Amino acid sequence: MQKSDGYFITIEGIEGVGKSTNIATLTKFLEEKGVEYIVTREPGGTELAEKIRELLLEISEESITELSELLLVFAARAQHIEKLIKPALQSGKWVVCDRFTDATFAYQGGGRGLDQKIISALQSMVQDELRPDLTIILDLDPETGLERATKRGSLDRFEQEKIEFFARVRQSYLDIAAAEPQRCVVVDASKPLEAVKSDLLNMLEQKLGTALQETNEQ
Numbered sequence: 001m002q003k004s005d006g007y008f009i010t011i012e013g014i015e016g017v018g019k020s021t022n023i024a025t026l027t028k029f030l031e032e033k034g035v036e037y038i039v040t041r042e043p044g045g046t047e048l049a050e051k052i053r054e055l056l057l058e059i060s061e062e063s064i065t066e067l068s069e070l071l072l073v074f075a076a077r078a079q080h081i082e083k084l085i086k087p088a089l090q091s092g093k094w095v096v097c098d099r100f101t102d103a104t105f106a107y108q109g110g111g112r113g114l115d116q117k118i119i120s121a122l123q124s125m126v127q128d129e130l131r132p133d134l135t136i137i138l139d140l141d142p143e144t145g146l147e148r149a150t151k152r153g154s155l156d157r158f159e160q161e162k163i164e165f166f167a168r169v170r171q172s173y174l175d176i177a178a179a180e181p182q183r184c185v186v187v188d189a190s191k192p193l194e195a196v197k198s199d200l201l202n203m204l205e206q207k208l209g210t211a212l213q214e215t216n217e218q
């Protein structure tokens with residue numbers, strides 16, 4: 001990416017962790033700083049990728065194999081990157097994405113137990129050099145996350161997994177954060193919403209100073 005390109009932020013965590021809720025805080029922050037941005041999500045973000053999302057989330061009679069699930073996730077991502085993410089970044093917009101490839105390492109890798117090397121190979125093939133500039137990992141114990149998700153309504157195919165599955169997903173996210181401290185920030189999402197919001201805003205002020213200055217100078 002060129003210097004004039006936008007900044008790529010992803011937000012991650014297990015179900016019910018509060019991604020949607022905290023994206024609202026993040027986008028309000030960007031608006032106040034005068035940043036042009038788009039918000040998108042994975043799987044999804046384009047018409048075709050949203051159709052793939054439906055296939056991934058619906059509960060159907062024919063079970064999806066682990067490899068099919070992985071390939072569907074990357075098929076949606078390939079479309080999303082070429083049709084939405086890259087054009088937005090190249091036009092100087094910031095991109096806020098609800099989940100990205102860390103979710104694949106966490107769910108298909110940690111959760112399902114698929115080989116990380118296969119995921120890395122697909123990542124290189126589909127994304128080339130594209131990686132998030134900042135990844136916010138909202139961290140919460142799976143019991144609380146599922147409790148929050150359950151209160152919200154009926155559960156999708158992933159949300160019906162056992163608690164052990166989500167414990168592995170959570171651990172994978174924490175491993176990613178430990179391996180890439182420059183890119184990833186872990187926010188404790190078990191606190192009351194106002195406290196999470198305040199932690200998030202403090203972190204954004206600290207982390208985004210240079211990027212905001214560069215954007216405003218362009």
Ligand code: Z5A
Nearest residue numbers: 015016017018019020021042043099103104107148158193
């Ligand atoms: N998936 C995958 O397997 N591989 C991949 O590569 C990708 C995805 C990209 C869809 O994702 C599924 O796709 C996902 C993994 C898989 N698995 N599932 N399920 P999704 O992001 O659309 O699904 P989700 O995780 O269920 O997200 P969500 O439904 O949007 O939840 P959320 O955004 O994290 O939570 P929320 O809606 O903001 O908050 C949930 C409730 O908790 C709500 O009532 C809030 O008011 C409340 N809340 C939030 N924060 C707090 C605090 N701090 N205290 C108390 N209550 C709170």
